[in-house]
Amino acid sequence: MENATLSFEQILNATVRMIRTTWKVPTCFFMQMDDRGGLSIRASDGSTVPGVKAMTFKTSEGVIARCVGKNVIVETPHLAATDDLSSLLNPALDGSNKKYILVPVTGESRVLGLLLLGPIAKELDVKSRETELRSAGALCAVLSAHWRLYDWMSHFLPQVNHELRTPLTAVQGSIGMVLGGMFGQVGSEVKEMLEMAHKGCERTVRAIEGYLNDQEPPKE
Amino acid sequence: MALQHSIRGHPDRPAVTSQKILVFVLNPGYIRAVKVLVAEDDPDIQVILRMVLTRLGKCEVVITFRGDEVVPLAKTHQPGLILLDVMLPEMSGFDICKALKAEESLKNIPVIFLTARSMPAEMQQALTLGAAGYLAKPFDPMTLVAQINSIIVPLGSAIGA
Numbered sequence: 001m002e003n004a005t006l007s008f009e010q011i012l013n014a015t016v017r018m019i020r021t022t023w024k025v026p027t028c029f030f031m032q033m034d035d036r037g038g039l040s041i042r043a044s045d046g047s048t049v050p051g052v053k054a055m056t057f058k059t060s061e062g063v064i065a066r067c068v069g070k071n072v073i074v075e076t077p078h079l080a081a082t083d084d085l086s087s088l089l090n091p092a093l094d095g096s097n098k099k100y101i102l103v104p105v106t107g108e109s110r111v112l113g114l115l116l117l118g119p120i121a122k123e124l125d126v127k128s129r130e131t132e133l134r135s136a137g138a139l140c141a142v143l144s145a146h147w148r149l150y151d152w153m154s155h156f157l158p159q160v161n162h163e164l165r166t167p168l169t170a171v172q173g174s175i176g177m178v179l180g181g182m183f184g185q186v187g188s189e190v191k192e193m194l195e196m197a198h199k200g201c202e203r204t205v206r207a208i209e210g211y212l213n214d215q216e217p218p219k220e
Numbered sequence: 221m222a223l224q225h226s227i228r229g230h231p232d233r234p235a236v237t238s239q240k241i242l243v244f245v246l247n248p249g250y251i252r253a254v255k256v257l258v259a260e261d262d263p264d265i266q267v268i269l270r271m272v273l274t275r276l277g278k279c280e281v282v283i284t285f286r287g288d289e290v291v292p293l294a295k296t297h298q299p300g301l302i303l304l305d306v307m308l309p310e311m312s313g314f315d316i317c318k319a320l321k322a323e324e325s326l327k328n329i330p331v332i333f334l335t336a337r338s339m340p341a342e343m344q345q346a347l348t349l350g351a352a353g354y355l356a357k358p359f360d361p362m363t364l365v366a367q368i369n370s371i372i373v374p375l376g377s378a379i380g381a
Contacts, residue, residue, distance in 0.1 A: 158339050162307060165336030169358035170264035177268065180362035182275060205358060212339070 008147040012043040015143060019136045020045045025117050027089070030105070030140045031057065032113040032147070039064065039114060042144070049088055057085060067102040068111045073133055074102040075126050089118075097122050103137040105144060112144045157212060164208055172201035252378060254280060257299040259316065260334070261285040261308050265357075269303070269334075272361045277368070277379040287311030291319050294326050300377055301368070304351075306335040306342065314349060321350040330372045334359065 012030060020028035027046040031039040040056040059065045064085070067074040077099045089100060100118035104111055115137050126133070175198045178186060186194070256279045260266050266283050273281045282297050284290060287308035294302060302320065306313035313333060320326045330352040335342075343354045353371035355364075365380045372378060 158337055158342070161339070162336040165357045166262055166265070169336065170262065170268065172358040173265065173268040173361045176361045177271065182271070182362075201358065 008143060008150060009043070012140070012143045012147065013045065015139055016043040017045040019115070019117060019139075022136075023117055023120065025120055027119070028115070028117040030113060030115055030144070032144050033059070033068065033111055039068075042113070042147070047088070052088065055088070063102060064114060068104050068114055071104045071106060071111065073104070073126060073130060075099050076102065077122070085116075089116075101126055101133065103133045105137040105141045107141050107145055112141050112148075115140055161208060161212055165205070168201055168204060172198060172205075175201070252300070255297055255299040256281050256301045256303060256379065257290065257294055257297060258283045258303045259285075259287060259290045259308055259313065260303070260305045262305075268361055272364050273379070276362075276365045279379050285309065287313070287316055290316045291323065291326070294320060294329065295323070298325075299329060301372060301379065302329055302331045303334045303368075304331055306333060306337045306346075314345060317346065317349045317351055330375050330377065332368060332371055 016028045016030050020026075025046070028044070029041050029047070029052075030043040032042040033039050037059050038056050039059060041053050044052050057064060059068055063074050063076045066072070098119035099122050100116060101120065103115040103117075105113040105115055115133075175194050177183070179191065179194050179198060256273050256277065258266070258269050258273070258281060260269060260283065263285075266285070270281050270283060273279045279301075282293060282299065284293055285308070288310040290302070290304070290311070304313040304316055308316070311319075313335065317331050317333075320329065320331060327350075331350070333343075333346045333351050333354045334357065335354075336357040346354050352375060355367055355371075359367070369378050369380065
């Protein structure tokens, strides 16, 4: 699972780099939205700010909120202080006739994040290149959706593993102690029944391990 | 479950055979752990562990279900062995292991993780933190003492008669 997450990060970084190169801009970010509407930088290329990936942004107001809330591409020479991006991007705009472009990254039913690139010349007609920008956003959307799924699974699977193994330990352990003769000998019929139950527990454990290793549970 | 499958000792340490365990147990030079501290939050597993460790391991058992009680209890009781679950209330097993290894008076007590969380990355994390070994749940109570000894005998201690 960890390897899969890592490869998604690498793919997303390469995608962002490709978009930046295509648009011939110094900076390109992909920000992924969490379930509470917060945005955090998942991939960045061209930034000289250290620790940029650790930055998170609110979407309550400002140009970011306009972009993701109305699902529109926004061109902006200025970023409101509430967007928290100003400190990161404004130095590149100072004293120049340039702007940034914010592209909403949308999935089937929700906004997944935001693609930000620039600075570009103000004269550039973004409208004529909207399809191109939306396609770049769509590429990030696919990667973002897969990343979220793997992220969720990497938490979900160990939890399921734990929740199933804990009660099995009590069941298998107590049967094992009886079968092991810790409380004296048991009759042959009782022993047969307990062995059947013990075997069932072992099968369940093997099945859990099989699923966790992306394999079919072993056939009896 | 096969014995070899559930024992996850340190990869750098040589494999321990049952013959070697017997030699260590019979050798008067080893230190017999008379007291075992167990951190386990499931009450049913607590019962099983207490029974196995007292009857088969011939140990005195101190059990807590809270993670934050492990270090103070270890200081008070000075156990010869600590069995740790990973998911515990108040403090995780990994954090407990880190805290134990940071304490001068406790750092030499062997710590074995006994947990249902058996993903390879978690096992590796446990060993990196200084744990002596890792036993996956569910375990076979009748061979648990042998499994524990296979981990701690190379460190110079053992449980059982």
